[in-house]
Amino acid sequence: MTSSDRSGAAVADTRLWHPFSDMSAVRRGEFVLTRGEGIWVYDDQGRRYLDGTASLWYANVGHGRKEIAAAVQEQMGKLEAYSAFGDFTTEPAQALAARIAGLAPVADARVFFTTGGGEALDSAAKIARRYWSAKGHPERVHLIGRTGGYHGTNGYGTSIGGIEANRAGFGPLMSQVSSVQWDSLTALEQEILAVGPQKVAAVFAEPVIGAGGVLPPPEGYLEGVQAICEEHGILFVADEVICAFGRLGHWFGSERFGLAPDMITFAKGVTSGYLPLGGVVASGRVAEPFWDEAGNMLRHGATYSAHATCCVAGSANLDLLAQDDVVSRALELESVLLDALKPLAEQSIVHEVRGGVGLLAAVEFTPEALAAGAPGKVFERARERGVIVRALGQGVAVSPPLTIERDEIAFLATAIGEAIEEVGQTSVNAPATKV
Known part of the structure; x- marks a missing residue:
């Protein structure tokens, strides 16, 4: 079966069953990523997004690290597993x-x-x-x-x-x-x-x-x-x-x-x-x-x-974490991230901003905003502004790659703040958006 996207082009019904997803909404509306570089990922339309979640909490050294790819390729040429x-x-x-x-x-x-x-x-x-x-x-x-x-x-x-x-x-x-x-x-x-x-x-x-x-x-x-x-x-x-x-x-x-x-x-x-x-x-x-x-x-x-090749990827990744003491960057940046997000607590639909222990934080919404689907709506509005956040049950979370810089944290916080403001002004009383 097919349907049409906003441009009128036919969109096929996907055969991929996504984890933790409302497939009735996702089946003809997949968000396709094609490449990554550092803290950024790119979709199939060439648009760039700050990966505010390190994918699913895991891209600690960022995307596109050729050192890991080279180590994996070498091992596969010797004994894959x-x-x-x-x-x-x-x-x-x-x-x-x-x-x-x-x-x-x-x-x-x-x-x-x-x-x-x-x-x-x-x-x-x-x-x-x-x-x-x-x-x-x-x-x-x-x-x-x-x-x-x-x-x-x-x-x-x-x-x-x-x-x-x-x-x-x-x-x-x-x-x-x-x-x-x-x-x-x-x-x-x-x-x-x-x-x-x-x-x-x-x-x-x-x-x-x-x-x-x-x-x-x-x-x-x-x-x-x-x-x-x-x-x-x-x-x-x-x-x-x-x-x-x-x-x-x-x-x-x-x-x-x-x-x-x-x-x-x-x-x-x-x-x-x-x-x-x-x-x-x-x-x-x-x-x-x-x-x-x-x-x-x-x-x-x-x-x-x-698995031999997975273990090689692990060793190469640990090498990168050890270089320039990347593993300790969360101690340097945790307060920077929290301080950038703290002002969002003043917005009407925000109940609390949490963080400060590691490079991860969350913005929790008020019960009224949650009932109106605020996490999913803020997720969408932030992505429209070039930032990917994670919608959770009570709010949205961020956990960017450890390689993120201070100005990029500022961009992340600004996009989330604008998304929350828009949702608070225009969307809280509207039907919840499926994500």
Whole structure:
């Protein structure tokens, strides 16, 4: 089937089913990107846009980095990939695992590779449960997440996640999981006691909640979570799919808060999205029953785990992050980004502006504006002005590449401000726009 665009040209019905998309609106209205350069991307009409979201929180070193492309091409000419099951491995997988283990704030770290963040979360959840079983405590299976938490869309991640809209409509999810108020240590302690500490396997927390609204932790909160887990012998899992590799100004966001998690999940920034890769950094404590006891196999893993070419992309990306100390740029620019967005809090449809902990921020709208579809409308108006933002449930978020400059942050903020002003003046009472 076909329809017509604004110029009258026929537009074919796409065969691509987009994730997290209203396909009734998208099917004949795709936004086609053709190339990227630095913090900019270009559509099929040649128009340029500031990538205010680093695609999906991941293009940390920016687009079009030839260093990564060259490394990938070279590896593909030697050995594109090979399974890591049993005793098989490749030099790129060994090298990247050793490098990540050396960077992570995890004692005696081991690295289990996946193909993305959702798979990393599910791996960490299964490792946590399997760890306790191997230690003679099969009753310790309960997993605790937080409201607003996003942990991917696989089975365990959907179940642990605290964004209700992502859980609805799928029927029964994983059992023996629960969610507590994202900023309350009291709620966490009470839930652990209600379940029974001897039944809890792990607690999962993003250092800064991302998709749930860009929620920086209250002072001392994450340190308190770790202390509670230590008190009750519970594994603490830091979900750093967004927060690692420079997004919070450190190689891992946990470093910023002095944390030493039992496991860290990672993805996105490990390759800056150039190839799909994720994983779990596990402590020596967690690895011990599998590494030191013969025959105690972890029967879990993906076909493309430790994919050689993806690992090469990761190593080349880490090289770029290390150059000119790109990984710490969030510390330099986080206040610049927040200060540029703060004036937007004066606009009538804005409830709050959040940020200041890493190079990411959000603008939350008032209940009235949300009811009128403000996030989607601001997303559209900003894109018309050459800036891509991310529409979330309560507002819009930005998380630009770490290579962004101060004048480009100013341009980003100006476009968002103009978009919000236009929506506030003309569109809040109109029917919500589908995005």
